[in-house]
Amino acid sequence: MFAKRVSIEQVEEGNDLAPKFDADGLIACVTTAAKTGEVLMLGYMNAEALQKTIETxxxxxxxxxxxVLWHKGATSGLVQKVVEMRIDDDQDAVWLRVAIPGDASCHVGYRSCFYRSVPTGAPADQIELTFEEKEKMFDPKAVYGDAPNPTIL
Ligand SMILES: [Zn+2]
Structure with a gap:
C-alpha cells in the first residue's frame, strides 16, 4: 500500500511516502488545530487508519x-477535517493539521486533550495539575450519554 523503505535518501529526501510502523504496526500522529496551532491530541495510526485518512x-x-479502527468524531460529530498532513524526516511520525466543527476535539469536552498543565521545578510527587481550559466546549454526557469511558483505567 505504501512505498517500501529502501534507503535513507529515499526516506528523508525523496517523494515516496514510506512510513515506518513500530513493532505493533503503529505510527504516532500529533494533531493540531489548523486555525490556532494548538496541539489537540496524540494518537496512533495503523496502516489502514493512515490509508483511510489520506483517502477520505x-x-x-x-x-x-x-x-479497532477509529474514525474520530463518528459518534460525537466532531470529525477532524484534514487541512494538511505531514510526515517527519524518518517517516515514523505524522502531523495532522485539522479543522473541527465547534473547535472541540477531546471527548472530555475540552478543545484539546492537553487541557491541563504540569508545573515544573517542584518534587514530582507534590505537584498539582492546573486546568488551562477553564470551561468545556460541550457537555460529554449530552453527546455520549451517561456511560463512563470503560477504556481509561
Ligand atoms: Zn481527549
Whole structure:
C-alpha cells in the first residue's frame, strides 16, 4: 500500500511516502488545530487508519485500548477535517493539521486533550495539575450519554 523503505535518501529526501510502523504496526500522529496551532491530541495510526485518512481527508486512528479502527468524531460529530498532513524526516511520525466543527476535539469536552498543565521545578510527587481550559466546549454526557469511558483505567 505504501512505498517500501529502501534507503535513507529515499526516506528523508525523496517523494515516496514510506512510513515506518513500530513493532505493533503503529505510527504516532500529533494533531493540531489548523486555525490556532494548538496541539489537540496524540494518537496512533495503523496502516489502514493512515490509508483511510489520506483517502477520505478525515482523521482516522487506531484505538489501542479498543483495538479497532477509529474514525474520530463518528459518534460525537466532531470529525477532524484534514487541512494538511505531514510526515517527519524518518517517516515514523505524522502531523495532522485539522479543522473541527465547534473547535472541540477531546471527548472530555475540552478543545484539546492537553487541557491541563504540569508545573515544573517542584518534587514530582507534590505537584498539582492546573486546568488551562477553564470551561468545556460541550457537555460529554449530552453527546455520549451517561456511560463512563470503560477504556481509561
Ligand atoms: Zn481527549
Amino acid at each position: 481527508g478525515e482523521a482516522h486512528y487506531y484505538s489501542r485500548s479498543r483495538k
